[in-house]
Amino acid sequence: xxxxxxxxxxxxxxxxxxxxxxxxxxxxxxxxxxxxxxxxxxxxxxxxxxxxxxxxxxxxxxxxxxxxxxxxxxxxxxxxxxxxxxxxxxxxxxxxxxxxxxxxxxxxxxxxxxxxxxxxxxxxxxxxxxxxxxxxxxxxxxxx
Amino acid sequence: xxxxxxxxxxxxxxxxxxxxxxxxxxxxxxxxxxxxxxxxxxxxxxxxxxxxxxxxxxxxxxxxxxxxxxxxxxxxxxxxxxxxxxxxxxxxxxxxxxxxxxxxxxxxxxxxxxxxxxxxxxxxxxxxxxxxxxxxxxxxxxxxxxxxxxxxxxxxxxxxxxxxxxxxxxxxxxxxxxxxxxxxxxxxxxxxxxxxxxxxxxxxxxxxxxxxxxxxxxxxxxxxxxxxxxxxxxxxxxxxxxxxxxxxxxxxxxxxxxxxxxxxxxxxxxxxxxxxxxxxxxxxxxxxxxxxxxxxxxxxxxxxxxxxxxxxxxxxxxxxxxxxxxxxxxxxxxxxxxxxxxxxxxxxxxxxxxxxxxxxxxxxxxxxxxxxxxxxxxxxxxxxxxxxxxxxxxxxxxxxxxxxxxxxxxxxxxxxxxxxxxxxxxxxxxxxxxxxxxxxxxxxxxxxxxxxxxxxxxxxxxxxxxxxxxxxxxxxxxxxxxxxxxxxxxxxxxxxxxxxxxxxxxxxxxxxxxxxxxxxxxxxxxxxxxxxxxxxxxxxxxxxxxxxxxxxxxxxxxxxxxxxxxxxxxxxxxxxxxxxxxxxxxxxxxxxxxxxxxxxxxx
Numbered sequence: 154x155x156x157x158x159x160x161x162x163x164x165x166x167x168x169x170x171x172x173x174x175x176x177x178x179x180x181x182x183x184x185x186x187x188x189x190x191x192x193x194x195x196x197x198x199x200x201x202x203x204x205x206x207x208x209x210x211x212x213x214x215x216x217x218x219x220x221x222x223x224x225x226x227x228x229x230x231x232x233x234x235x236x237x238x239x240x241x242x243x244x245x246x247x248x249x250x251x252x253x254x255x256x257x258x259x260x261x262x263x264x265x266x267x268x269x270x271x272x273x274x275x276x277x278x279x280x281x282x283x284x285x286x287x288x289x290x291x292x293x294x295x296x297x
Numbered sequence: 298x299x300x301x302x303x304x305x306x307x308x309x310x311x312x313x314x315x316x317x318x319x320x321x322x323x324x325x326x327x328x329x330x331x332x333x334x335x336x337x338x339x340x341x342x343x344x345x346x347x348x349x350x351x352x353x354x355x356x357x358x359x360x361x362x363x364x365x366x367x368x369x370x371x372x373x374x375x376x377x378x379x380x381x382x383x384x385x386x387x388x389x390x391x392x393x394x395x396x397x398x399x400x401x402x403x404x405x406x407x408x409x410x411x412x413x414x415x416x417x418x419x420x421x422x423x424x425x426x427x428x429x430x431x432x433x434x435x436x437x438x439x440x441x442x443x444x445x446x447x448x449x450x451x452x453x454x455x456x457x458x459x460x461x462x463x464x465x466x467x468x469x470x471x472x473x474x475x476x477x478x479x480x481x482x483x484x485x486x487x488x489x490x491x492x493x494x495x496x497x498x499x500x501x502x503x504x505x506x507x508x509x510x511x512x513x514x515x516x517x518x519x520x521x522x523x524x525x526x527x528x529x530x531x532x533x534x535x536x537x538x539x540x541x542x543x544x545x546x547x548x549x550x551x552x553x554x555x556x557x558x559x560x561x562x563x564x565x566x567x568x569x570x571x572x573x574x575x576x577x578x579x580x581x582x583x584x585x586x587x588x589x590x591x592x593x594x595x596x597x598x599x600x601x602x603x604x605x606x607x608x609x610x611x612x613x614x615x616x617x618x619x620x621x622x623x624x625x626x627x628x629x630x631x632x633x634x635x636x637x638x639x640x641x642x643x644x645x646x647x648x649x650x651x652x653x654x655x656x657x658x659x660x661x662x663x664x665x666x667x668x669x670x671x672x673x674x675x676x677x678x679x680x681x682x683x684x685x686x687x688x689x690x691x692x693x694x695x696x697x698x699x700x701x702x703x704x705x706x707x708x709x710x711x712x713x714x715x716x717x718x719x720x721x722x723x724x725x726x727x728x729x730x731x732x733x734x735x736x737x738x739x740x741x742x743x744x745x746x747x748x749x750x751x752x753x754x755x756x757x758x759x760x761x762x763x764x765x766x767x768x769x770x771x772x773x774x775x776x777x778x779x780x781x782x783x784x785x786x787x788x789x790x791x792x793x794x795x796x797x798x799x800x801x802x803x804x805x806x807x808x809x810x811x812x813x814x815x816x817x818x819x820x821x822x823x824x825x826x827x828x829x830x831x832x833x834x835x836x837x838x839x840x841x842x843x844x845x846x847x848x849x850x851x852x853x854x855x856x857x858x859x860x861x862x863x864x865x866x867x868x869x870x871x872x873x874x875x876x877x878x879x880x881x882x883x884x885x886x887x888x889x890x891x892x893x894x895x896x897x898x899x900x
Contacts, residue, residue, distance in 0.1 A: 171523065178516055187512055194519040198526055205530030255529060258477050262522060265484040269515050272491055276508040283501045292505060 163204030170197035184277045184287045188270060195266040199259045206255030304421060306351040307429050308472065308482075311436075311465035314344025315458040322454025338444045341457040345437040345464065352433050352468075356426045363884075418474030418536060424885035427727065428471040428625050431734050435617045436464040438860040439610040442742050445856040446610055446749060456496060456608075463489040463614065470622050476525050476535040479626055483521070487514045487590070490619055494607045506606035510599040517589025517596070521626075524582035527575060528634065540634045576635065580671045583630050584678070591623030593712060594682040597705050601689075604701035605754060609745020612697060616704040617738035621730050624708065628715055628723070632889050635669040673808075675716035676815055682709030683822040690829045695754045696744050699829060700737065703780065706826055707733045713815055714795040722798035724886035728879050729791035732871065736776045736788060739864035743773035746857055751845040756833070760840035765849050768858040772865035774834050779868040781830040782823050786872035790879070792823055 174197055177190030277287070284292045321336045440460060447453055466489060469482030491514065495507025529535055585596060592600040600620070604612045682705060690702035707729070714726025746769045747759050763770035779786035782793075799816040803809035871878050 171519075174519070175516070178512060184508075191512065191515045191519070194516060195522070198519055198522045201523065202526040202529065205526060252533065254535070255526075258525075258529075258535075261477075261481060265481065265488075268488055269484065269511070269518075272488055273508070273511050273515070276491075276495060276504060276511060279495070279498045279504045280508060283504060292501075 164201060167197045167201035167204065170200065173197075182289050184280060184289060187289070188273045188277065191273065192266065192270060195262065199262060202255045202259050206252040303351075304355065305419060305472070307348055307355070307433065307468040308465050310348045310351060311344055311461040311468070314340060314347075315461035315465070317344070318458045318461065319454060322458075326454065335444065337454055337457050338440075341440050341461060342437065342444075344461055345433060345440050348464065348468075349430075349433045349437055352426065352429045355421060356430065359421070359423060359426060417478045419472045419478065420474030420537070421472050422885075422888035423881065424625075424629070424727070424888045425471040427731070427881050427885045428621070429468045431621070431731055432464055432467040432471065432618050435614065435734055435738050436460065438738065438864065439614050439742070442613075442745070442857055442860045443608075443610040445854050446745055447608065450497070450608075452496070456493070459489045459493050459496075460611075460614070463493065463619070467618060467622050470626060474537055476528065476537070476540075476630065479629070480518070480521060480525060483590070483622070483626060484518055486619065486622060487511075487518060490514075490615065493611045494603045494615070496608055496611070503606040506599075506602040510603045513589055513596065513599045517586045520582045520586030520589075524579045524586060524630075527579050527582075531575065531579075537629070537633045576669070580631065580635060580669070580674070584627065584671065584674060587623045587627035587630070588678065589623070590620060591627060591712075592620050592705050592708055593678045594685045594705065594709075595678075597682070597686075600705060601698050601701040604704070604741075605695055605697035609697075609741055609748060612700075612745070613738040613741035616701065616741055617734040620704065620708060621711075621734060624711055624715070624730065628726075628889060631671060632718075632723075635671060672716040672718045673811070675712050676811065679709045679712035679716060680815070680818055682706070682712065683818060687822055687825050690826070693829075694756055696747065696756050696759060696833070697741070697754050699756070699833070700740050700744060703740075703826070703829070704733075704737055706822065707737070707780065709822070710792060710795055710819065713819055714798065716815075717795075717798045717802050717812070719798060719802050720883070720886050720890055721801055722795070723889060724879070724883040725791055725794035725798050727885050728875075728882040729788075729795060731878055731882065732779070732787040732791045732868075735864055735867050735871070736779045739772060739776035739861055739868065740780070742857075742861050742864070743769050743776065746853075746861070749857070750849050750851065753845055756836055758843050758845045760836045760846065761838075761842035762846045762849075763838040764842075765846060766853045766858075768853055769861055770837050772858075772861045773837060775865040775868050777830045777834050779872065781827050784872075785869070787868050787875060787878075789872065790875045792819070794879075796820055 171194060174190050174192075174194035177193060178187055181187055181190060280292060281287060286292070318337050318340050321340050325336055440457070443456070443460070447456060450456070463486060466482045466486035470479055470486060473479035473482060491507050491511040494510055495503045497503045525535065528540065532540060534540065584593075589596045589599075600615075604616055607615060686702045686705035686709060690699050690706065693699040693702060711726045711730050711733070714722050714729060717723070717725075744754070746766060747762055748754055750766065751758055751762065753759070763774075775786065779788040782789045796816045796819050799812045799819070803812035803816075806812070
């Protein structure tokens with residue numbers, strides 16, 4: 154069985170993408186670019202979720218910690234009764250198993266993000282009708 | 298009763314009535330040529346009234362569950378492990394229910410389509426139902442008020458449909474039993490709120506404020522989703538119940554293990570230090586992400602623009618309940634997933650888990666029960682919020698902008714109450730949350746009446762309007778005094794309880810001086826806020842009439858004055874007799890802090 158590659162690459166790329174998204178939202182003057190920045194932010198998080206669904210290193214780490222605690226005599230019966238079933242059900246780690254929960258989350262979140270983008274673009278159209286420009290600097294009548 | 302679809306009616310019914318409003322509106326606009334007077338308004342009001350009724354029914358269901366389980370616990374004080382639950386499952390519905398109520402001490406209700414941790418879960422406890430009652434009740438009042446206030450607007454079909462969807466989404470946030478369900482309803486709430494802020498799109502101000510709100514809200518939501526993804530990566534589940542067991546107990550076990558001091562303990566200490574950085578990132582993302590919607594100070598800038606720009610009914614909804622949804626989500630995520638610190642937890646938190654404390658500290662582990670101390674971050678944000686909003690509110694000339702800064706101020710009080718983290722502090726925070734929803738809803742609806750009469754939001758144009766609109770202005774004065782904290786009114790009790798809870802907590806922690814400072818700053822901020830509240834009362838009642846006020850010839854509309862008067866009556870009644878709301882807030886705080894009760898049932 155192949156050992157799972159570290160998810161660090163994907164998590165790092167997601168973090169960099171998130172940074173690019175924040176930079177875009179904070180500095181760009183064009184309204185459309187701000188909306189694109191919001192999309193980049195959301196999609197960076199989606200990448201993070203998908204990477205974590207395939208490489209659940211933390212679960213393996215937790216399982217090791219619990220095993221370690223058990224071996225070193227931390228075998229309180231009340232605790233084991235309470236949390237034993239939990240460990241069996243959730244902390245089973247199989248490197249070839251990709252968790253479908255994250256995928257359903259990402260699909261739902263894509264739909265929500267597209268709704269937000271649609272509303273944002275509607276606002277952009279309305280702003281363009283009022284100001285005749287897409288430049289944020291020229292429409293700062295509110296105290297931003 | 299258990300796993301019953303009727304539990305979801307507070308979410309389903311408003312959506313159903315929103316569809317009905319859209320249908321009736323189409324009939325009204327296209328086919329009947331405007332002959333069905335008030336059809337959409339009546340459908341929307343009926344929808345929210347039916348939803349309020351259902352929220353009330355679910356509250357009484359929960360109350361009876363609690364009474365039953367209390368009686369059983371008094372009669373037979375036994376503890377049966379939660380794993381036995383599975384052995385009762387095949388025996389049938391009623392036996393499961395009886396087990397849940399009598400043995401497990403269930404005082405919450407649950408709806409789930411799939412077994413956790415894979416599925417989406419709705420769990421209703423006293424906190425959820427308290428929030429849902431506030432959301433639906435204020436929604437109903439705003440809907441009645443909007444009949445007259447919005448009468449000259451076009452596109453009212455969409456207005457009422459969006460208002461109903463807003464209420465449904467907020468109820469969904471309150472009822473969510475896992476982080477992702479919460480996030481989905483949070484986004485739906487956000488989308489309808491952005492659209493309602495930009496409702497009058499023919500003016501420049503609502504469109505610009507709405508876009509600003511949307512960009513800030515979307516960035517905040519992406520931060521929340523980032524935090525959710527990291528929590529998912531750490532634990533493999535998003536269910537509140539599982540998360541409450543996983544992270545909290547993992548830390549406690551590791552802490553107890555570390556106290557044994559051996560080489561493996563040093564290795565584990567390294568792992569804990571390495572892992573805790575992730576927890577800090579997650580907590581920061583949660584606080585800032587939910588804080589954007591809750592309008593805590595560094596990320597509050599959308600609020601003073603969005604509130605004046607929105608129609609007044611929507612300002613009341615935003616200020617009264619939508620920003621409270623951010624506070625609720627923050628409290629739920631942080632308190633359940635990351636239980637906070639406390640030295641001598643057996644003294645400070647007698648009412649909270651872990652109940653099996655003697656076994657958890659077999660070697661006399663002397664330190665903290667949990668290493669999470671995000672409540673000090675909340676203290677920091679709360680204090681900054683109090684100072685900045687107090688100063689900014691003094692500078693405003695626009696009445697709705699002043700009220701918006703006053704909302705930020707009260708979010709600061711609520712955050713400080715939550716940051717105390719004891720049952721007293723959290724219940725005081727939720728008590729203040731409800732009181733502020735009542736009073737600030739009143740003030741924004743009153744400001745809407747003034748805007749309706751004078752066409753101006755400038756405070757100088759409103760001077761002396763009290764004699765022209767007596768019912769509204771009397772109620773407005775009552776709401777102002779309630780938020781100021783004048784004793785016979787409801788705001789006094791909640792502010793006093795927040796201050797007292799900080800003082801009560803101080804002797805139990807080494808950082809006691811922090812909590813004394815918090816109490817002092819709360820009192821001072823409350824005193825300073827009298828400056829701008831009293832200015833409003835003075836201008837409206839005791840100043841000479843301005844030209845715009847002299848020009849008013851209309852009489853006060855009863856449809857608009859009545860909801861305001863009802864809210865003012867609530868301020869007075871809950872001020873004189875606060876125990877119903879306070880006991881509800883107390884039960885809500887217990888539900889939030891007693892997550893053991895929560896997780897033994899859902900798992």
